[in-house]
Amino acid sequence: MRALLLLWTALLAPATAAEAPKTFAGQTQSLAVQPGFIELWRDEGKGRVLLSVRELDQPFLLVSSLPYALGSNDVGLDRAQAGSAKLVRFQKFGERLFLVQENTRFVARSADADERNAVAESFAGAVLWAGDILASDGPRHLVDFSSFLLADQHGVIQRLDETKQGAYHVDGKRSAVLPAEAKAFPDNVELEALLTFAGPGNGEYVRQVAADPASLTMRQHISLVRLPDNGYKPRAYHPFSGGIDTGYYDFATPLAGSLDVRWQIRHRLEKGGKPIVYYLDRGAPEPVRSALLEGARWWTSAFEKAGFKDGFRVELMPEGADPADVRYNVITWVHRATRGWSYGNAVTDPRTGQIIRGSVTLGSQRVRQDILIAEALLAPYGKSSPAERHQLAEQMALARLRQLAAHEVGHTLGFAHNFAASRQGNGSVMDYPHPVLKLGADGAIDLQDAYGAGVGPWDEYMVKYIYGDYGSGEAEASALSKLRSDARAAGMQYVSDEDSRAPGASHPNGLLWDFGPDTLKTWDQLGAIRRRALDNFSYDVLPGERQAGELEARLVPVYLLQRYQGEAVARLLAGGEYESTTSADIRAGRADAGIRATPATTQRAALARLADTLRAEYLALPARVLDQLTPPSTGYERSKEYFGTRMTAVFDALSAAESGAAQTASFLFDAGRLNRLYWQHARDDAMPGPDEVIAATLSRSWKRGPVPGNLAGGEAVQLAADWVVLDALLQVLDGGKLHANVDAGLREQLRGFAAWLKANPGKGTTAASRSQAADYILRYLADPRSVKLRALPVIPPGAPI
Numbered sequence: 001m002r003a004l005l006l007l008w009t010a011l012l013a014p015a016t017a018a019e020a021p022k023t024f025a026g027q028t029q030s031l032a033v034q035p036g037f038i039e040l041w042r043d044e045g046k047g048r049v050l051l052s053v054r055e056l057d058q059p060f061l062l063v064s065s066l067p068y069a070l071g072s073n074d075v076g077l078d079r080a081q082a083g084s085a086k087l088v089r090f091q092k093f094g095e096r097l098f099l100v101q102e103n104t105r106f107v108a109r110s111a112d113a114d115e116r117n118a119v120a121e122s123f124a125g126a127v128l129w130a131g132d133i134l135a136s137d138g139p140r141h142l143v144d145f146s147s148f149l150l151a152d153q154h155g156v157i158q159r160l161d162e163t164k165q166g167a168y169h170v171d172g173k174r175s176a177v178l179p180a181e182a183k184a185f186p187d188n189v190e191l192e193a194l195l196t197f198a199g200p201g202n203g204e205y206v207r208q209v210a211a212d213p214a215s216l217t218m219r220q221h222i223s224l225v226r227l228p229d230n231g232y233k234p235r236a237y238h239p240f241s242g243g244i245d246t247g248y249y250d251f252a253t254p255l256a257g258s259l260d261v262r263w264q265i266r267h268r269l270e271k272g273g274k275p276i277v278y279y280l281d282r283g284a285p286e287p288v289r290s291a292l293l294e295g296a297r298w299w300t301s302a303f304e305k306a307g308f309k310d311g312f313r314v315e316l317m318p319e320g321a322d323p324a325d326v327r328y329n330v331i332t333w334v335h336r337a338t339r340g341w342s343y344g345n346a347v348t349d350p351r352t353g354q355i356i357r358g359s360v361t362l363g364s365q366r367v368r369q370d371i372l373i374a375e376a377l378l379a380p381y382g383k384s385s386p387a388e389r390h391q392l393a394e395q396m397a398l399a400r401l402r403q404l405a406a407h408e409v410g411h412t413l414g415f416a417h418n419f420a421a422s423r424q425g426n427g428s429v430m431d432y433p434h435p436v437l438k439l440g441a442d443g444a445i446d447l448q449d450a451y452g453a454g455v456g457p458w459d460e461y462m463v464k465y466i467y468g469d470y471g472s473g474e475a476e477a478s479a480l481s482k483l484r485s486d487a488r489a490a491g492m493q494y495v496s497d498e499d500s501r502a503p504g505a506s507h508p509n510g511l512l513w514d515f516g517p518d519t520l521k522t523w524d525q526l527g528a529i530r531r532r533a534l535d536n537f538s539y540d541v542l543p544g545e546r547q548a549g550e551l552e553a554r555l556v557p558v559y560l561l562q563r564y565q566g567e568a569v570a571r572l573l574a575g576g577e578y579e580s581t582t583s584a585d586i587r588a589g590r591a592d593a594g595i596r597a598t599p600a601t602t603q604r605a606a607l608a609r610l611a612d613t614l615r616a617e618y619l620a621l622p623a624r625v626l627d628q629l630t631p632p633s634t635g636y637e638r639s640k641e642y643f644g645t646r647m648t649a650v651f652d653a654l655s656a657a658e659s660g661a662a663q664t665a666s667f668l669f670d671a672g673r674l675n676r677l678y679w680q681h682a683r684d685d686a687m688p689g690p691d692e693v694i695a696a697t698l699s700r701s702w703k704r705g706p707v708p709g710n711l712a713g714g715e716a717v718q719l720a721a722d723w724v725v726l727d728a729l730l731q732v733l734d735g736g737k738l739h740a741n742v743d744a745g746l747r748e749q750l751r752g753f754a755a756w757l758k759a760n761p762g763k764g765t766t767a768a769s770r771s772q773a774a775d776y777i778l779r780y781l782a783d784p785r786s787v788k789l790r791a792l793p794v795i796p797p798g799a800p801i
Helices: 002-018 113-120 156-162 204-209 288-296 299-305 366-378 388-412 457-467 473-489 519-535 550-559 563-571 583-587 600-612 653-668 671-683 690-700 714-734 740-759 764-782
Strands: 039-043 048-053 060-068 086-093 096-101 126-137 140-144 188-198 215-225 245-250 260-264 276-280 312-316 329-334 343-348 355-363
Touching (some): 060 355, 276 288, 288 312, 288 388, 343 388, 355 388, 366 388, 366 519, 519 563, 519 600, 600 653, 600 690, 653 690, 671 690, 671 740, 714 740, 714 764
Antiparallel strands (some): 039 048, 048 140, 060 086, 060 215, 188 215, 245 260
16 A cells, blocks of 8 residues: 555656746746736747736726727728727635726715725626636736636627627637737736637628638737826816717715716826827828828817817827837728728726727728719719819818818717718818719819818817816816807807717708708709719719729719708708707806707708609609610629619619619608607697608609600609608508507508599509509508518618718
């Protein structure tokens, strides 16, 4: 027995001797320390990163980003994309360290520890990671942080699932920590890992972009950031500031106060202090690079007017610098498989709203869409086309890039959209600009001044309001109050996303992609340009080396040229202006309460224009255009940028007409708009109601007179639009969002319409459609479940432009 014991001792001895001692020196032998906010050691031999945690229970910020990403606009995992900041701390439990996230949405800002704890104990926090302590030295604890870096901290898996790309997971055998990328600085630590996400690989979007859609390899960057010192002075958010807010529920507020505490997000900027500096991605080529630098620098003048000389700068990223380093505010030129949105995100301290880092993502293909639109309008490739037309398209696109750079940087400075600013021309770069199109004296389309230059009056107001130094207390409140009053006196309005994006939104000035102070005048102006462009549409809009089928794609933005202004016209129906403000400003007379309804005459003028877009005279294409359209060449195919087709390879003029009709019908028959129409008519019978809107629509579609014989396929186009109108009416009825009395009125109108169809059968193909429509309506009204409603036609994407 003794011999057996000695044998086991001998066998185990080498393994025991090989174990590294549980000391810092033993664990980090031959590894160089990087001192900083948190000490770290790179272990490239074992592919790991060790951290020395000295301060337990001390909060700091955790931020993720993607230095290498997916490249799909539809999925939304872009290069340099930053995640939101999490307030975290290390805690020790036994021989392990935990990384714990605080719940910053619910707090008690109180000097009383028991009051603070009562809130902390009421709402769940989260343990993000736990790891064994490798060694301890007094207050210092050494851990291998690799398992945290090798987990999906950015939410890639969730995003792939949300966009229906399948269930993915991190494949640990094909993932690795990147010790060479680990860096420690006095106020931040930067860490990186290569992650491979394994999944089914059958999603449309991953198949479109990935080398192997079943194996998506990206990089995840993690920043650990020291919290700012207490020298920052937060500024309370005001609804008319034009800014972006952040906040929390504070249960320590007085009983009469609001639990909902909101701060304006902004960079720390003090007179005589460090300027705000942004760095442009070195991957942006010329002439894009110069345009982006120039546009982003537009903000310099606004900061100077706010009293900050040299307070804002934009420079090219230093060669060799890591753009994922949280110390840099970055403007990144991002490539994707398709055109898509650009973004401006700010990483903020959730306690105060102080911006830690600005992160701008500019999609590289947007500029090409502007060039496409310009070429489709200018037709610069004809033999007799002036040479300068070639340059004008690119000049217009670069002008748009300057504006885009200023816009997205503006978001990272803390500024929200203001979609009412276009009422004052170049009122703000924080609006979405439609190119300002004109017809010259010679009848030619003029794009010379398509986009404005420089920031506008609203932008200068925002910088003064959000960054200006006005002391504190009553002095600050008085100065900010005067800024708001002066802005309103200058005619400035503020309408942002929540009051602008919904199809049935009601504020007539909260408009994306419109221009001009008069909605109806701009509509008429664009209508004349659309007609001119369609009449002149030919292969002169297409560069000679492009395959002929691409002519269809260039037809889309011309045919739908009024799509955004159509939305603006629809806003006049049951529309009304109102302000973002506070009760104090209303009582002081600095702002108005309530909603100022659009006059009835304006509403009816808007209805007439929209209803006219459902007529064949508007929707039918010129015969000469139809005769030129050629199917995509071999090896090419129609993308979502084309009109759909049910005619196999050839262009489908009926699908184009259906898309145009759907654009109008979706705005006219929005449930919210119909409910508002009903209510405004109930309060004042001089105002149009839903019955009038539906009657006007049917009179210009199903009930109209004969279609002129000179329109190519005119009757067929009209019937295609008619069916879209009916489908839209049944869809809104079936959606369940109408008030019961509005629903009842629409059903009664449809019964009456079915009776009209039977009493007016028409001839030929019109007779067939009217007979089927009457039967369709009555069957649905009798038993909705017995009828499978058709979805409205797909409209090719327009935004972003």
